[in-house]
Amino acid sequence: MKSLRVLVVVPCYNEQRSVAAVVNDIHWVKTRFGLSLDTLVVNDCSTDNTMAVVRTLDCLHLDLPVNLGIGGCMQAGYKYAYRKGYDIAVQIDGDGQHPAEGLIKLLRPLFDDQADVVIGSRFLERQGFQSSFVRRIGIRYFRWLNQLLIRKTVHDSTSGFRAFNRKTIEIVNRYYPDEYPEPEAIVQFGLHKLRLLEVPVLMEERQGGTSSIGWVQSVYYLFKVTLGTLFVYIRLRKI
Amino acid sequence: MESLPITIQVFSLIGTLIFLAFIARLIVRGKLREEYSFIWIVCAIILLVFAAWRDGLTQISRLLGVFYPPSLIFLTAIFAIICFLVHLSVVNSKLQNSIKELTQEVAILKKEVTDLQVPDKLVMANESQTNLP
Numbered sequence: 073m074k075s076l077r078v079l080v081v082v083p084c085y086n087e088q089r090s091v092a093a094v095v096n097d098i099h100w101v102k103t104r105f106g107l108s109l110d111t112l113v114v115n116d117c118s119t120d121n122t123m124a125v126v127r128t129l130d131c132l133h134l135d136l137p138v139n140l141g142i143g144g145c146m147q148a149g150y151k152y153a154y155r156k157g158y159d160i161a162v163q164i165d166g167d168g169q170h171p172a173e174g175l176i177k178l179l180r181p182l183f184d185d186q187a188d189v190v191i192g193s194r195f196l197e198r199q200g201f202q203s204s205f206v207r208r209i210g211i212r213y214f215r216w217l218n219q220l221l222i223r224k225t226v227h228d229s230t231s232g233f234r235a236f237n238r239k240t241i242e243i244v245n246r247y248y249p250d251e252y253p254e255p256e257a258i259v260q261f262g263l264h265k266l267r268l269l270e271v272p273v274l275m276e277e278r279q280g281g282t283s284s285i286g287w288v289q290s291v292y293y294l295f296k297v298t299l300g301t302l303f304v305y306i307r308l309r310k311i
Numbered sequence: 312m313e314s315l316p317i318t319i320q321v322f323s324l325i326g327t328l329i330f331l332a333f334i335a336r337l338i339v340r341g342k343l344r345e346e347y348s349f350i351w352i353v354c355a356i357i358l359l360v361f362a363a364w365r366d367g368l369t370q371i372s373r374l375l376g377v378f379y380p381p382s383l384i385f386l387t388a389i390f391a392i393i394c395f396l397v398h399l400s401v402v403n404s405k406l407q408n409s410i411k412e413l414t415q416e417v418a419i420l421k422k423e424v425t426d427l428q429v430p431d432k433l434v435m436a437n438e439s440q441t442n443l444p
Contacts, residue, residue, distance in 0.1 A: 155419070
């Protein structure tokens with residue numbers, strides 16, 4: 073069971089203060105549970121010293137020469153996982169909001185082949201950082217949109233703490249949404265008839281860096297993701 | 312309607328020819344790709360036709376039932392511009408997609424090259440973290 077090879081992809085954009093802790097956290101979980109696991113930090117063309125910090129860490133790293141945003145950044149990691157034949161790919165954000173203890177909860181359903189995609193949710197057991205009020209309204213809206221389109225309920229649709237099995241890696245290797253990929257990807261997975269599973273995890277408030285979404289961008293985010301979701305739906309409906 | 316004075320006709324002919332020559336020069340120098348020059352050549356030819364055909368615009372307007380001929384110019388020009396802008400957006404999206412693919416490819420290749428250059432450094436790095444700066 074533990075022969076499955078896991079790649080943890082850590083997308084980073086200006087996370088020089090938090091990335092070291094994140095990687096060490098993952099390493100700790102790896103040695104504690106004896107996992108066959110590699111950590112891949114993907115530096116999305118950071119303008120601070122993230123890359124210098126990452127080089128000193130015990131991990132693999134990709135250095136994107138052009139800033140692609142979280143979608144393109146993650147896809148680079150997934151493409152790497154696909155090519156190197158990893159069985160499972162996990163996303164853990166570089167800002168430290170996903171404590172690595174949750175990793176085991178995410179991996180177990182994949183080891184047992186109970187799901188294709190496992191999403192770590194902060195809302196199933198209302199513990200830890202619950203996000204701000206406005207963001208929770210947005211998340212609720214995306215939940216409703218997902219229910220409408222794929223008839224599946226994902227409580228924390230914007231969660232970036234997710235694990236994919238090989239089948240899913242093959243899909244995201246071909247196409248993964250740009251910019252704000254999380255809610256869109258859920259619809260994509262739903263239409264590919266993948267088994268989605270949500271597990272409760274703890275999340276923390278970010279330790280370093282700034283969110284990819286500020287106040288001004290919230291409205292843009294809402295429209296962009298709604299449009300993206302609808303078009304993914306139209307494109308993949310016939311599968 | 313009185314016909315236009317000959318001078319403005321000569322001017323517009325010369326202007327259009329200069330524009331055509333400019334487009335041609337851009338293509339020759341490799342600054343404009345042929346597929347994007349196509350629309351500009353078509354535009355120049357249309358301008359040439361109307362510069363030569365003195366009351367073409369009035370006749371076409373009458374044919375289409377347009378009361379004020381210049382409004383026909385605006386209508387067609389704006390329509391053409393919007394079409395071209397959409398085309399540019401499509402081209403832009405395609406470029407962005409290509410850049411994304413290339414960036415990911417470069418990042419992965421860069422990693423493979425560094426792995427080849429220091430094959431033992433990585434193995435040691437996995438065992439102890441001391442040999443890294």
